Amino acid sequence: MRETGSNRVLIVGAGVAGSTLAVALHARGVEIELVEIQPEWKPLGTGLMLMGPSLRALRGLDLIDDAVAGGAGLYHFAVGDEAGNPTSVTDLPRLAGDEYPACIELGRPAFHGILAKEMRRAGVPVRLGLTIDAIDENDNAVDVTFSDGESARYRAVVGADGAYSGVRRLIFPELGAPRPSGQALWRAMVDRPPELGSNFQEGTVYMLYGPHNKAMIIPTSPRQLYIALTENGAGHDRPDDAVLPELMRAHLADYRGFVAVLRDQITDPSQVIWRRLEVLLVKPAWHRGRTILIGDAAHTTTPNLASGAGMAIEDGVVLAEELSGEGPVEAAFERFMSRRYERCRMVVENSAQLSEWEQRPVPGADPIALTDESWRVLSQPI
16 A cells, blocks of 8 residues: 555545645645546536636635636626627626626636646646545545555545546445436537627626527637527437537527627537536535545536536635644534535525526526525625
């Protein structure tokens, strides 16, 4: 067995949650090791929205300037119709300070690049193409067997390995997989034309309701915009790559104005990402012994509140604060749960409710009010 030192923490998964935790723990002087099952650190995805709470957390890690420089600053949230006409516009709060945008949209690979650069600068050991196959708890440490047959001992293990977490299967074998929400998400990055019409206002996130679905239009840089579309009743398998652009354009056929201009640029299969939206919330606790789950491994959400990545970032920041203190690991995990569970539960459950209303509208449903109230709660300090 490889000896790693009595205080080293193993992080499984190099996504948003795991990478943020690695940066935050290293900044607090905690010895860490990170493993990622993918042989290349090449994150999938297009755009990533980081709301005010996320920027506030990144400011605490001294990463906010790089994130803001790599994306588009956003200040307003507009709800509108299929022609792009706003029916309501909300000014978003600047939780990270007046010198920063209210939120930003940037490419997911760009954000992962910021985290990877910081880990390389700090000398964080990262091993790719590797995960864990077994966990053996004892009174003072966790013995881990890796997928290459090697074993090592750690103070604690953190499962940050996504919605289909292998660590979750090891410590909670009784739990099932995430459940389908009934919707699928279509995403594409398109070039930004020189003129988008008077309805399009800079620094604004657009959520537009057509007769059959909802579209989001979000600037990611001076050169590109991100289009997202939710498809209701998505019980089918993933479409073939070759037909993805045609199908996404068809789903956007009812939209006019600047959406139609952007829609016609969706022509390349490599532009389009399709995935079924799923939901999972692990009930307390997210830990067993010296092993804990964070991020999507513990709380997989639909994107209705644009807070999935934000909750992963906050998980990493809070767990680093608790693990870097004195006392038993289990006590640190309990403190983490007391700070994180209700906040993450609200995001998962309110997002699922918004998704349900989009698919099956009911009298009295008020998605704008639920969204505003959810964001108000998230604006509170963590």
